[in-house]
Amino acid sequence: MANNGSKRSKKGVLQLLRMRTTMLILLILVIGFGAVSVRIGYLTLVQGTYLQEKAVEQQLVDTTVNSKRGTIYDAKGKVLAQSASVWKVVLAPAYLKTEEQRIYVAQNLAKILDLKYEDVYKKTKQKTYYVVLKRKIESDEREKILSLCDALNEKFDGLSNVITLFDDYRRYYPYNDLASSVIGFTGSDDQGLEGVEFKYDDYLTGTPGRIITARNANQTDMPFQYEQNVAAKDGNNITLTIDETVQSIAEKYMKKGITDNEVVNRGVCIIMNVNTGAIIAMVTVDGYDLNKPYDLSDADLAAIRALPEKKRAAAESAALGAMWRNKAVADTYYPGSVFKMCTASMALNEGVVNENSSFNCSGSVTIYDHTIHCHFHAGHGTQNLFQAIYNSCNPAFIDIGARVGADKFYKYYEAFGFSEPTGIDLPGESDDLFFNEDGSMSQTDLAVASFGQNFSITPIQMVTACSAIANGGKVLQPYVVQKITDSDGNVVKNTETTVKRQVISSAVSKKMCKFLEDNTTKGGVNNGYISGYRVGGKTGTSEKIGQSQSGYKDYIASFCGFAPADKPEVACLVFYDTPRGASYYGSQVSAPVFVNIMSEVLPYLEVQAEYDSGEKQYVDTITGSYSGLSVAKAEAAAKKDGFTVTVKGEGKKVISQMPSTATKIPVGGNVVLYTDKESEKATVNVPDMVGYSVSTVNDIAASAGLNISFSGVTTSANAVSKSQSISAGEKVSEGTVITVEFSGGTVVND
Ligand SMILES: [Zn+2]
Known part of the structure; x- marks a missing residue:
C-alpha cells in the first residue's frame, strides 16, 4: 500500500501507467470487473459524448504493490538475509499548475533526495501523473518527504498528493560477505540472482499486490469510480542448514590459508553432517560483500584498468562471474590422493584386498610404456594395506586398483556419486569429467585413476563420498535448506535425509574409519591430528596437468577428513587451488587449516574431547x-x-x-x-x-x-x-x- 499517511492515502495512491480514451478505460473495466458493467454500459451509451470530451483528463491506474521478500536464517535462527522497508518516490507533475509550485517542489525534492535541481525541475514540467524520482529511499528521507507534503498541503491548498511514496523493500545482508557463495543476492527488482536467493526465488518472492483505481485528473470522483485493492502476500522464510558460527570459523581459517600459502585461485571448505547430508558450512574464499555484489577487488579492478578500453567490459563481467562462482559445487578438480580412500574402500568391499594384503613399491611402476613414479622415489618396499594408505604410495594403489578391475572400479565410482551431480539445492552444480563418457578405461587410465589423477570431480562430490565412507556406507544427497515456512510460521517444506544408496558395507566403513584415523596419528604426516579428538582423513596434492599458466607447475592441495573417527558426525574438505607459497602439498597447506577449523568446530558442536596422558x-x-x-x-x-x-x-x-x-x-x-x-x-x-x-x-x-x-x-x-x-x-x-x-x-x- 502507498504510505503517505492516512489523509493522503485515498487520493494520493496513483500510478499512471497509460493514458487511454474513455472507450479503452471502459473496455478494461468491463473485462475486469463485470459487476460495474451495467453501469458502464449506461454511461457509455447515455453520456458517451460528454465523457469522450473529458477523456484527456482521465486515467486508469493499475499499480503493483511489491511484496516483502522472505527472510533467510541460519540453522540457529540468525538472520542472514532480510528485506528492510524502503520507499519509492513518485511525482505526479500534472497536478502542478503554477511556476511557483514547480520551483518550490523541485527545489525541495532535489535537496531531500540529493538530486540535481535542473533534472527534477524538468520533470515537474511533464504532463504526466507518474514519474519515478528515486527508488529505495530510507526512513530519514521518507520523514523529510512527509514533512514536505504537509508543507505543500498548507502552502498550496491540498497539493500534497503531487508526491506519493510507495512501499518498497531493500535486501540487506547483516553478515556482509559471510557464506556469500551460498546465500547469493538479489537484483534491483528484488529478484534472486545467485545462490539460495536464486534457487529458492519462487518461495522467497511472495505475491505482489495491486491497486486499481479510476479517477479523473481533477481528483473529483468519476461517475464510475472503481477501486480494487489486492494486498501483497509476503514471501516464505528459509532456514538454512548453514550454522553462522561454524561458517565464520571456517572462513576465518580459510582466509588465513589463502594469505599464508599465496593461493592464486581461491579455496573451498565444506563441512557436512555425515548422517543427514546437511551442509553446516560451505566456504568459497575470497567471497564478496553481498550488500555490494558488483564491487570488485582492488586487484581485479587494477587488472581491468590495465586492459585496452574495448576489452574492459568483457573482463569486468568475467571477473564478476568468477567472484560470484560457488567453487564448492561449480568447479571440478583432480582429487589426487584423497581419492585413495575410495579406492581402498571399494577393494575392501570387493574382498580383493584385506588388512594383511601385501603391496610392493620399488619407487615406480610401468604400465605398457608409461612409467608412473611414487612420490618416494627410493620406493616404500613391502607394505600392508594400512601402510599403503599412510605412505600414500602410488604403486601400491595401482596394484589395488588393478585388483578391483576397470569395470568394478567404474561401478563404484558411480555408486560413490561421482558420475552425476549430487543434487544439492544450489544453482550451477557441475558434473564430473571421466576418461570416457561410457565409463570405459584403459589399463593406464585405471592405474592413474586409482590414485585420483586425470579425472575431475567437484568438491561437493568428494565430501559426499567421504561422508559415505565415514557413516557406514550410505551415499546421501547434500542440502543447504532445512526448512521453508510461510509468514505465519507454518512449515511449507522440510528437508528429510535422502539416502541414495549403500556403496560399501558398514564393516568396510568401520575399517576405513580406523585406517584413516591411524593415518592422522601414526602416519608419516600427522598434520591432520587434533589434540583430544579422534579424527580420520587423507591429504591430497594433485597437479593441474595442462592447466598450468606462465611457467608454474600448479597444484590443488586438499585434505578431506571426518570426526570423531569412532562415531563420525561431520566430514570436512579443505581445498586450495594453486598455492604458490613455500609449499603446495595438501599436508602442508590444507591439513593445518583443517586442524584449526575442526579444533574450534568440534567443541562448538559439543563433540566430547578425550585426552591421552601425552596431550594433557x-x-x-x-x-x-x-x-x-x-x-x-x-x-x-x-x-x-x-x-x-x-x-x-x-x-x-x-x-x-x-x-x-x-x-x-x-x-x-x-x-x-x-x-x-x-x-x-x-x-x-x-x-x-x-x-x-x-x-x-x-x-x-x-x-x-x-x-x-x-x-x-x-x-x-x-x-x-x-x-x-x-x-x-x-x-x-x-x-x-x-x-x-x-x-x-x-x-x-x-
Ligand atoms: Zn611407494
Missing part, C-alpha cells in the same frame, strides 16, 4: 578471579587451579592479575598477581618463538614469564612453530598469553 600438558584450563584476595589466599587459589604463581609488588592484597579472569591457558601456566600500582607497570620483551619445537617454545615462554596458547599441530614429533600472535620485541605485561601456531614439520607423503 597442552590442555587449556581457565583462570579464576584472584583479585581482591589476600596474597596468601590468591596464591593458594591459583595454585589449586593448576597454575604456577608469580607475585609482584609490596602490597598485602591482589589488585589485578595477568592473564585476566576466565582466560584459557595451559595447565601449569604462569599467573601473575599484582599487589600495587607500581608493579603493574613492569613489562617484559616478547621473545622470538618461531621455528622451534613445542618443548623449546614452552621453555622460552616460561623463562620470559609468558603464557602460550598452543594452536595447530603440537603432538607431531616434527611439530615446528610457524607464527606467534604478538611479535618478538614487543613489550607486554608478564603473564600475557601469546598464541603460537605449529605445523607438523616437513615430511611429505601426499
Whole structure:
C-alpha cells in the first residue's frame, strides 16, 4: 500500500501507467470487473459524448504493490538475509499548475533526495501523473518527504498528493560477505540472482499486490469510480542448514590459508553432517560483500584498468562471474590422493584386498610404456594395506586398483556419486569429467585413476563420498535448506535425509574409519591430528596437468577428513587451488587449516574431547578471579587451579592479575598477581618463538614469564612453530598469553 499517511492515502495512491480514451478505460473495466458493467454500459451509451470530451483528463491506474521478500536464517535462527522497508518516490507533475509550485517542489525534492535541481525541475514540467524520482529511499528521507507534503498541503491548498511514496523493500545482508557463495543476492527488482536467493526465488518472492483505481485528473470522483485493492502476500522464510558460527570459523581459517600459502585461485571448505547430508558450512574464499555484489577487488579492478578500453567490459563481467562462482559445487578438480580412500574402500568391499594384503613399491611402476613414479622415489618396499594408505604410495594403489578391475572400479565410482551431480539445492552444480563418457578405461587410465589423477570431480562430490565412507556406507544427497515456512510460521517444506544408496558395507566403513584415523596419528604426516579428538582423513596434492599458466607447475592441495573417527558426525574438505607459497602439498597447506577449523568446530558442536596422558600438558584450563584476595589466599587459589604463581609488588592484597579472569591457558601456566600500582607497570620483551619445537617454545615462554596458547599441530614429533600472535620485541605485561601456531614439520607423503 502507498504510505503517505492516512489523509493522503485515498487520493494520493496513483500510478499512471497509460493514458487511454474513455472507450479503452471502459473496455478494461468491463473485462475486469463485470459487476460495474451495467453501469458502464449506461454511461457509455447515455453520456458517451460528454465523457469522450473529458477523456484527456482521465486515467486508469493499475499499480503493483511489491511484496516483502522472505527472510533467510541460519540453522540457529540468525538472520542472514532480510528485506528492510524502503520507499519509492513518485511525482505526479500534472497536478502542478503554477511556476511557483514547480520551483518550490523541485527545489525541495532535489535537496531531500540529493538530486540535481535542473533534472527534477524538468520533470515537474511533464504532463504526466507518474514519474519515478528515486527508488529505495530510507526512513530519514521518507520523514523529510512527509514533512514536505504537509508543507505543500498548507502552502498550496491540498497539493500534497503531487508526491506519493510507495512501499518498497531493500535486501540487506547483516553478515556482509559471510557464506556469500551460498546465500547469493538479489537484483534491483528484488529478484534472486545467485545462490539460495536464486534457487529458492519462487518461495522467497511472495505475491505482489495491486491497486486499481479510476479517477479523473481533477481528483473529483468519476461517475464510475472503481477501486480494487489486492494486498501483497509476503514471501516464505528459509532456514538454512548453514550454522553462522561454524561458517565464520571456517572462513576465518580459510582466509588465513589463502594469505599464508599465496593461493592464486581461491579455496573451498565444506563441512557436512555425515548422517543427514546437511551442509553446516560451505566456504568459497575470497567471497564478496553481498550488500555490494558488483564491487570488485582492488586487484581485479587494477587488472581491468590495465586492459585496452574495448576489452574492459568483457573482463569486468568475467571477473564478476568468477567472484560470484560457488567453487564448492561449480568447479571440478583432480582429487589426487584423497581419492585413495575410495579406492581402498571399494577393494575392501570387493574382498580383493584385506588388512594383511601385501603391496610392493620399488619407487615406480610401468604400465605398457608409461612409467608412473611414487612420490618416494627410493620406493616404500613391502607394505600392508594400512601402510599403503599412510605412505600414500602410488604403486601400491595401482596394484589395488588393478585388483578391483576397470569395470568394478567404474561401478563404484558411480555408486560413490561421482558420475552425476549430487543434487544439492544450489544453482550451477557441475558434473564430473571421466576418461570416457561410457565409463570405459584403459589399463593406464585405471592405474592413474586409482590414485585420483586425470579425472575431475567437484568438491561437493568428494565430501559426499567421504561422508559415505565415514557413516557406514550410505551415499546421501547434500542440502543447504532445512526448512521453508510461510509468514505465519507454518512449515511449507522440510528437508528429510535422502539416502541414495549403500556403496560399501558398514564393516568396510568401520575399517576405513580406523585406517584413516591411524593415518592422522601414526602416519608419516600427522598434520591432520587434533589434540583430544579422534579424527580420520587423507591429504591430497594433485597437479593441474595442462592447466598450468606462465611457467608454474600448479597444484590443488586438499585434505578431506571426518570426526570423531569412532562415531563420525561431520566430514570436512579443505581445498586450495594453486598455492604458490613455500609449499603446495595438501599436508602442508590444507591439513593445518583443517586442524584449526575442526579444533574450534568440534567443541562448538559439543563433540566430547578425550585426552591421552601425552596431550594433557597442552590442555587449556581457565583462570579464576584472584583479585581482591589476600596474597596468601590468591596464591593458594591459583595454585589449586593448576597454575604456577608469580607475585609482584609490596602490597598485602591482589589488585589485578595477568592473564585476566576466565582466560584459557595451559595447565601449569604462569599467573601473575599484582599487589600495587607500581608493579603493574613492569613489562617484559616478547621473545622470538618461531621455528622451534613445542618443548623449546614452552621453555622460552616460561623463562620470559609468558603464557602460550598452543594452536595447530603440537603432538607431531616434527611439530615446528610457524607464527606467534604478538611479535618478538614487543613489550607486554608478564603473564600475557601469546598464541603460537605449529605445523607438523616437513615430511611429505601426499
Ligand atoms: Zn611407494
